Amino acid sequence: MRTLCFFEYLIGTSERVSFSKTPKHFTTFLHPQPNLDHSMDNVAYTQLLQSTASSQSLIHGKEVHAHMIRVRFNPCLFLQNNLLNMYCKCGDTTFARRLFDRLPKRDTVSWNSLISGYIQTGHTDRAMDVFVQARNANVKIDRFSYGTMLGICSRSGDLKLGKVIHGLVVVGGFHQHVFLTNSLIDMYSKCGRIDEATRVFDNAAELDDVSWNSLISAYVRIGLAEDTLKILSQMHQLEMKMNSFALGSVLKSCSSLKSSKVVGEMIHGCVVKVGLDFDVFVGSAMIDLYAKNGALNSAVKVFRLMPDPNVVVFNAMIAGFCRMEVEIENELINEALGLFSEMQRRGMWPSKFTFSSVLRACNLANAFEFGKQIHSQVFKNSLQSDEFIGSALIDLYSNSGSMEEGFRCFYSVPKQDIVTWTSMISGCVQNEHFESALSLFHDILSIGRKPDQFTISSIMSACANLAMVRSGEQIQSYAIKVGFDRFTICGNSRIFMYARSGDVDAAEKTFQEMENRDVVSWSAMISTHAQHGCTRDAMMLFKEMEDCMVAPNHITFLGVLTACSHGGLVDEGFGYFESMKRDYGLNPNVKHCACIVDLLGRAGRLADAEDFILNSGFDYDPVMWRALLGSCRIHGDIERGACVAKRIMELEPDASASYVILYNMYLDAGKQSLATKIRDLMKDRGVKKEPGLSWIEIGASVHSFVAGDKSHPQSHAIYAKLEEMLSKIEKIAYARTETLRFNDPSPEKRQNLMNCHSEKLAVALGMIALPEAAPIRVMKNLRVCQDCHTTMKLFSESERREIVLRDPIRFHRFRGGLCSCRDFW
Structure with missing residues (x-):
């Protein structure tokens, strides 16, 4: 009775519904001419309901239903199932259930429609209840019902229930249907049971292209790149059709292989052969693979050959310019920023990933002003609350030294995940706000968030810079408790913490206990020996590093050159300096050259050190001249020291270090009047000497x-x-x-x-x-x-x-x- 009243309401209001967007056939059927019969047959109603289901227009579907009641039409079961399907497709599962309960007769299609409707609206528990009711009612469940239930298990990761459904499939005799074979492969792979997925595949009575592509996706999902390539090879031999999703997934998985570039080129050839080289999904995967392997020219060629690149392809290319494992060149970063401008010229709408990638490019290129413009576009598009964009903005302002803006971006993100917290902590450490970093870490723990290995690494760096070894050890204990101590990045931070705290023995022990040492581990330990005056230990460790086939980087050579400088080993230092360029293709930067200047200066070869500066290409950098000035003081060369100090004052008129060194040099030589002139010069120029500060950790407190x-x-x-x-x-x-x-x-x-x-x-x-x-x-x-x-x-x-x-x-x-x-x- 209540249902009838509802339909009467629909009938009474149907004339007031706007039909400005209603298809022509709706107007013809629902508002016929006065001299025509109002009744319609099952076929006409079915066509109307299928049309409304496709367009998901609930109001039109209800009008069709109301019309059927008004003319007292008695629908067949087929039409009733179409009516039920319409309500499910339009998302009105509440009324669909009412209609289902009042059906005088139900078949398998009726049950499947209601189950699908609940799944589409996210009510998987209700869908499962309907499936159980169908089995209890002895309804003959078909393969589509089982496929739907396996899909629920795939999305929820419910392996136990998935195995039960698998058993029912076998008992029901449906296990030979390729449709269910594919559903089972997908279910087991998404539940993390690749062995079961492979067993289903191997025992299947029939396989199609979807079966092979599903198995490939399963292996890609768990990162078994080599096994994925074997399956792809078998597909090729059997002349199975490969779809773009499978090939794109294989390309992404290949990036973890040592020979990923060669393998990627082979698959690229296969992509061209099957005619998918213009597919945007495959194209973006190819760009990503080439970029990760440093083959930017190949990535650019793939990008330029795409006839109609979409946002995903542009995103892949922009991110590719920022994924170089070697030192980033500003020219490459400018290319990434240029692509962003090209996207806008084409009228494309940037995605969240676009903005985060472009902000990363701004960070790498130190293009902070451009980054601020991107920030304004982020704000204009109301994306500032996205956690990935928020992290990129925090990095942008942290790198530019604007910690106040960084904190403002941090607090504007409502969903602060651990990546956002880590970005903020890293920014504080980078800008020497170590106490703020420790405070943020305390906040993470107090609100119940779980820090990851990168958070632990950053906060241990804060402890290292404050020389708070006790606090660092407590954080290390926490890392061991949660299992982060096995991560190389945490081990490296632990070495750095002990080294900065002066405990070289503990740093050495940590290094020896590490299972997976990377170039950062070796470089940190070499630098530790260098800073503690253990020159020979640093050189022996460098030799051991080469024997282990670990390629040194710029930081490694900086540590070795520092060791030679502190040990007075001129010949050895020049040997490493030449090896850096000759054997490893690394171009020395200003810090490496400053080490050579310091090395020559400490050895008393002040003239050679000055000539080296003038020929180094870094004669504009005050770091080089400051290293020579320190040597001039050591050896009492007042005349040269005065000239060098004058040069530094021209380059850095507000820096106090050169004034102080020259002042002390004059005092050491007994030239009180000249020392007084330097002090007066500092006063006239408003240059203030940084006050000396010392601190010591006693228990849990730091005393300065x-x-x-x-x-x-x-x-x-x-x-x-x-x-x-x-x-x-x-x-x-x-x-x-x-x-x-x-x-x-x-x-x-x-x-x-x-x-x-x-x-x-x-x-x-x-x-x-x-x-x-x-x-x-x-x-x-x-x-x-x-x-x-x-x-x-x-x-x-x-x-x-x-x-x-x-x-x-x-x-x-x-x-x-x-x-x-x-x-x-």
């Missing part, structure tokens, strides 16, 4: 000091301990010619010793607070001075304690009155 600092709660005890230590080393200093600075007993000199540098205060606190067996590790933001270096040697001898002092350039490990740098720094 500046020169003459008395703000610490234990200040009285610290100065008392320092007084005690200075009294001890005076006795040793009198017996050594190398420490004549300490032989001045005047009150003024004594006062200067007490108004000590920050590292002395930090060491004194370490002597008080740390156990005798624990080394004292102090970090400083400026280079250690000669007086403090000598003092630390004497402290290590008088107190019988190991002291590790890190400055921005290297580590000094003091033991028994000696330093690991051998006074060569």
